[in-house]
Amino acid sequence: MQVFLGQNGDRDVEGNELPRLVYVSRKKRPGFDHHKKAGAMNALVRVSAVITNAPYLLNVNCDHYINNSKALREAMCFMMDPISGKKICYVQFPQRFDRIDRHDRYSNCNVVFFDINMKGLDGKQGPIYVGTGCVFRRQALYGYDAPIKKKPPGKTCNCWPKWCCLCCGSRKRGRKIKSDEQKKTGRNREASKQIHALENIEEGIEGIDNEKSSLMSRLKFKKKFGQSPVFIATTLMEEGGAPKGATTASLLKEAIHVISCGYEDKTEWGKEVGWIYGSVTEDILTGFKMHCLGWRSVYCVPKRPAFKGSAPINLSDRLHQVLRWALGKVEILLSRHCPIWYGYGCGLKWLERFSYINSVVYPLTSIPLIAYCTLPAVCLLTGKFIVPEMSNYASLIFMALFISIAATGILEMRWGGVGIHDWWRNEQFWVIGGVSCHLFALFQGLLKVLAGVSTNFTVTSKAGDDGEFSELYLFKWTSLLIPPLTLLILNIIGVIVGVSDAITNGYESWGPLFGKLFFALWVIVHMYPFLKGFMGKQDRLPTIIIVWAILLASILTLLWVRINPFISKDGIVQEVCGLDCN
Numbered sequence: 263m264q265v266f267l268g269q270n271g272d273r274d275v276e277g278n279e280l281p282r283l284v285y286v287s288r289k290k291r292p293g294f295d296h297h298k299k300a301g302a303m304n305a306l307v308r309v310s311a312v313i314t315n316a317p318y319l320l321n322v323n324c325d326h327y328i329n330n331s332k333a334l335r336e337a338m339c340f341m342m343d344p345i346s347g348k349k350i351c352y353v354q355f356p357q358r359f360d361r362i363d364r365h366d367r368y369s370n371c372n373v374v375f376f377d378i379n380m381k382g383l384d385g386k387q388g389p390i391y392v393g394t395g396c397v398f399r400r401q402a403l404y405g406y407d408a409p410i411k412k413k414p415p416g417k418t419c420n421c422w423p424k425w426c427c428l429c430c431g432s433r434k435r436g437r438k439i440k441s442d443e444q445k446k447t448g449r450n451r452e453a454s455k456q457i458h459a460l461e462n463i464e465e466g467i468e469g470i471d472n473e474k475s476s477l478m479s480r481l482k483f484k485k486k487f488g489q490s491p492v493f494i495a496t497t498l499m500e501e502g503g504a505p506k507g508a509t510t511a512s513l514l515k516e517a518i519h520v521i522s523c524g525y526e527d528k529t530e531w532g533k534e535v536g537w538i539y540g541s542v543t544e545d546i547l548t549g550f551k552m553h554c555l556g557w558r559s560v561y562c563v564p565k566r567p568a569f570k571g572s573a574p575i576n577l578s579d580r581l582h583q584v585l586r587w588a589l590g591k592v593e594i595l596l597s598r599h600c601p602i603w604y605g606y607g608c609g610l611k612w613l614e615r616f617s618y619i620n621s622v623v624y625p626l627t628s629i630p631l632i633a634y635c636t637l638p639a640v641c642l643l644t645g646k647f648i649v650p651e652m653s654n655y656a657s658l659i660f661m662a663l664f665i666s667i668a669a670t671g672i673l674e675m676r677w678g679g680v681g682i683h684d685w686w687r688n689e690q691f692w693v694i695g696g697v698s699c700h701l702f703a704l705f706q707g708l709l710k711v712l713a714g715v716s717t718n719f720t721v722t723s724k725a726g727d728d729g730e731f732s733e734l735y736l737f738k739w740t741s742l743l744i745p746p747l748t749l750l751i752l753n754i755i756g757v758i759v760g761v762s763d764a765i766t767n768g769y770e771s772w773g774p775l776f777g778k779l780f781f782a783l784w785v786i787v788h789m790y791p792f793l794k795g796f797m798g799k800q801d802r803l804p805t806i807i808i809v810w811a812i813l814l815a816s817i818l819t820l821l822w823v824r825i826n827p828f829i830s831k832d833g834i835v836q837e838v839c840g841l842d843c844n
């Protein structure tokens with residue numbers, strides 16, 4: 263751990279002490295699970311509590327930077343709002359990126375998510391936490407319930423002195439409170455318990471009360487937060503501020519203690535406290551737990567982007583990033599924290615739950631999506647049609663559904679200020695990612711749950727500094743490319759076979775062909791950015807792709823000849839073709 267910018271506290275021109283920069287590098291013992299980013303964040307939460315104990319924390323990825331010096335003040339406006347501020351656990355800013363290619367080929371900017379979905383969630387219980395560009399209330403990270411709304415003045419309880427603290431949720435230092443929590447239910451009880459425990463431990467630490475109950479509370483706190491009394495003391499200081507009377511040297515020593523390897527053993531860090539472990543997308547899980555405790559979050563979108571960062575601009579890195587996100591969601595879906603069954607009877611609102619469910623089940627859509635992308639090619643190759651004949655009534659319902667989906671899309675785009683180009687890129691990458699990353703994530707997630715095969719948090723490779731976008735054209739082979747490539751080739755072969763079939767069979771076969779071609783071409787245009795990703799700068803296909811395409815085409819041709827070998831079941835039918843061969 264190194265302290266920069268004035269070990270002894272430098273001062274600005276007005277004599278105010280300047281903040282110090284403390285660089286922390288965790289000890290990582292081999293064979294120990296350090297919980298990657300979530301573990302790193304938790305270590306930082308503890309160190310910062312011991313050194314400064316600021317009541318608010320800013321979290322930014324290592325490849326992100328502050329782009330708007332006023333952003334933090336905007337976040338504080340929400341946090342310190344006298345009416346609604348106390349219930350806010352975090353203020354999330356949208357992720358914005360530098361060095362993305364002009365057309366945002368792989369939908370890196372995620373505009374639909376950041377400008378439509380997140381804004382929508384802000385009207386419910388708040389946006390989900392996306393891992394960076396987020397200001398937290400420190401108390402919310404300690405696994406406490408959100409504060410309960412104060413009763414209007416007329417209804418204030420007057421039962422002073424005995425039960426005052428328990429009923430009204432206010433805290434009075436030094437006053438002994440009898441434990442009567444059993445009478446209360448749900449959140450009220452939990453909040454009261456915490457208040458009671460806080461009272462006791464505070465007294466214990468200051469040496470005022472050494473009774474058995476105080477000892478019990480202290481044990482409870484150690485079980486929750488670990489063995490550092492200094493850290494525990496800081497968790498009780500809601501308004502923040504460094505522990506009084508401690509020297510810098512002793513605080514630094516304590517800071518090193520709280521990031522030691524085994525500090526979190528047998529504590530609730532990563533389970534109920536701090537960043538939550540158990541998923542490679544620790545961010546969504548952490549935010550979800552806070553919403554379950556009744557907190558609300560806020561989405562803040564200043565005109566000038568608050569933070570900016572880099573994104574993986576080449577196809578393979580982008581697919582790996584999407585794979586990790588989807589894998590994290592499958593891990594949550596199959597865990598005890600799945601929003602379908604976790605956290606009933608607590609502070610999570612129904613619509614917020616619904617959106618969390620939506621954000622963890624989406625990898626499952628890869629299965630129908632693959633079927634929909636394969637069927638057009640199958641239809642073209644076998645001559646059958648994907649859509650069955652429909653009655654008038656069914657067509658009406660079909661049209662109504664289609665129109666309502668389109669209308670929702672248009673309205674969302676208008677309200678969110680999203681352009682058609684961004685929307686279309688999003689649609690394209692949804693299909694590309696859906697048939698590859700989401701499918702792989704589903705299998706990896708199942709393997710993890712059923713066979714215990716662990717998953718890795720690999721840091722995403724991001725764009726470099728060159729302005730040439732050379733990385734955009736970089737081709738890196740990965741097995742994630744196989745499913746979309748196969749579907750693309752299948753559909754292209756389907757189109758070729760369908761058209762050549764129509765050419766040989768004459769004028770009447772063109773009509774039904776158009777319907778079939780429509781669906782196959784729909785798949786192909788969705789895959790267009792994927793195809794571009796293969797071409798590189800020179801617009802040339804790599805050899806491996808040509809080999810794969812030839813192989814696939816040969817297999818399909820052989821299969822087709824086997825299934826439909828140009829002869830009827832009764833043997834070869836000889837027809838007069840009308841040409842005079844002589």
Ligand SMILES: O=c1ccn([C@@H]2O[C@H](COP(=O)(O)OP(=O)(O)O[C@H]3O[C@H](CO)[C@@H](O)[C@H](O)[C@H]3O)[C@@H](O)[C@H]2O)c(=O)[nH]1
Pocket residue numbers: 297298299300302303322323324325392393394542543544545546583587590719720721722723
């Ligand atoms: O062992 C680790 C690994 C990662 N990190 C940090 O985690 C960040 C995110 O990693 P990266 O691979 O760059 O993430 P992204 O692909 O950009 O992923 C997004 O999605 C992740 C999972 O949902 C979140 O953790 C990220 O914050 C969010 O930006 C990095 O910048 C590091 O700051 C660590 O501190 N320790």
